[in-house]
Each structure stands twice: as structure tokens, then as C-alpha cells.
């Protein structure tokens with residue numbers, strides 16, 4: 001029973017499934033599958049165990065936690081009621097993901113000027129939704145996409161935008177400031193937004209924000225409300241995932257004792273953010289607390305998962 005959950009969790013860990021929204025949707029799909037197949041006599045423990053396996057994959061994107069927590073808030077007197085409730089909660093979460101990105105595109109598009117150059121970083125489906133929509137409504141835009149080392153998610157972004165006909169220029173991450181003077185606005189996604197409006201996103205995002213502020217270029221974040229972290233309201237700090245050295249350098253350098261650090265995400269203070277485009281509106285980062293209270297609620301801290309299984 002748990003083998004398919006373990007296999008699915010490995011896909012998240014090795015980044016076959018990546019990006020905060022995709023990870024969250026995939027987690028809800030796995031839990032839906034568990035809810036459909038778990039034996040009645042141990043339904044609750046199967047759900048909890050599956051949740052803990054899924055949560056022990058990548059620590060930074062709160063969307064994963066919010067997805068798991070949403071489904072695990074199933075209710076019912078009998079096991080069959082709880083099963084139906086869990087399945088419908090998983091379905092609800094999946095449609096939340098799908099609808100939110102579309103609405104973010106529609107809202108965010110209005111902030112992209114005609115004849116403009118947009119810079120983006122990594123590969124964010126929410127950011128791409130805004131860029132795509134701006135193009136679809138007839139605006140003439142060009143995109144500068146960063147490579148996003150070491151995993152080169154920028155290549156995915158460049159390909160996705162080219163496929164629909166948008167002009168894309170790919171640059172190395174260290175060229176961001178060099179090109180910033182040509183940029184009209186920056187649009188990035190989010191892995192987590194804290195209660196005080198701080199953004200956690202792909203490593204390098206904070207440097208782009210710094211360069212954008214210096215050049216007075218608007219810095220826009222595209223984030224569904226399930227990217228906001230209720231845990232941070234209760235004082236928890238966001239864990240920044242550090243990935244393996246092998247992602248960065250060839251083994252020969254490691255063999256001679258070169259040390260490598262490979263944080264996958266960084267922290268952008270809210271002062272660098274002009275706007276967060278969510279599916280419930282374009283808000284200033286200072287409104288993060290309201291989003292958490294109204295969209296995620298205090299109940300989101302219930303059902304904290306412990307006893308996570310190590311997948312390595």
C-alpha cells in the first residue's frame with residue numbers, strides 16, 4: 001500500500017515533480033488515491049502515515065503542507081463518511097490549484113504594460129500564467145528568463161513561453177543587474193509567503209529584487225493563497241532546503257575537498273515587493289496576515305504531522 005506513496009514522494013524529492021503548485025496538487029492527488037484505497041479498519045492511520053511520507057520530501061514550499069493539511073481535515077462519524085470527505089477535500093484542493101492560477105493570470109496581466117520587457121526567474125506556473133495572459137490579450141511583451149542554476153528551470157520557462165510564441169532571451173543568473181535597466185517589471189512565483197509578507201522563492205530571487213529596487217523596476221510576486229504560511233503566524237521559521245553538492249559541481253572537485261553549499265531558496269524581505277497577485281486580488285505584502293486568517297484559518301495548524309519517514 002505505501003509503496004506507491006513512497007514512489008510518489010521520491011518523485012517530489014528528486015524534483016521529477018517540482019514547483020510549489022505542482023507539488024501541492026500532486027500531494028492532494030496521492031492522498032486522494034490513499035483515501036480511495038485504504039482499508040476501512042485502518043483508514044485514519046493510513047492517511048496520517050501517507051501524509052507524513054509526503055511531507056518528508058521538500059521542506060520549503062508551504063503549499064505542500066497546506067495541501068496535506070487541507071485533505072487531512074476530513075471529517076465524518078463513520079469511516080465511509082471520512083473516506084468520502086477526504087476524497088472530496090482532495091478534489092477541492094486540486095481545483096483550487098487549477099482555478100487560482102487562471103485568476104492570477106487575469107488579475108496580474110493588468111499590471112503588465114504593452115510593449116514591455118518582463119524579467120522572470122526559475123519556472124513558476126503562476127508567474128507564467130500572468131505573462132501568458134498578457135500576451136494572449138494582445139500585449140507586445142518580451143521576456144528575459146534567468147537560467148536558474150543549478151537545476152536550470154529557466155530552460156523550462158523559456159521553452160514554455162516560446163511554445164506559445166513569446167520572445168524570450170535566456171540569461172545567466174549573474175547577468176540580472178546588467179540587464180535590469182532594460183526591464184519594465186519583474187514577475188516571479190513563490191514557494192512560501194510568511195505572515196509578515198516575506199517571500200521565499202528560488203535561490204537568486206532576492207538578488208533580483210535588490211537589483212529591481214535599485215533600478216526602480218516593479219517587483220511582482222504571483223502567489224496562490226495556499227502559498228501563504230499559517231505556521232509562520234505561530235513563530236515557525238521557514239526551513240530553506242539545501243540540496244546536494246553534486247547538483248553544482250563535478251565529482252572531481254568534491255574529491256579534492258572543495259566544499260559546496262547549495263541552498264535551493266532564498267528570502268526576499270517585503271520591502272522589496274511591490275505587489276503580490278493572488279486569486280483573491282492584488283495585495284501589498286503587508287496583507288499576508290489577512291490572507292492567512294481569512295483563507296487558511298487557524299485550524300490549519302491542527303493535524304501537524306510527526307514521525308516522518310526518511311526516504312533516503
Ligand code: RUB
Pocket residue numbers: 018019020021022061121122123124125126127153188189190191201202203264
Ligand atoms: C521552483 C520555484 C518556483 C516556485 C513557484 O523551485 O522556486 O518559483 O515554486 O512555482 P523548484 P509555481 O524547481 O526547486 O521546485 O508558481 O509553479 O508554484
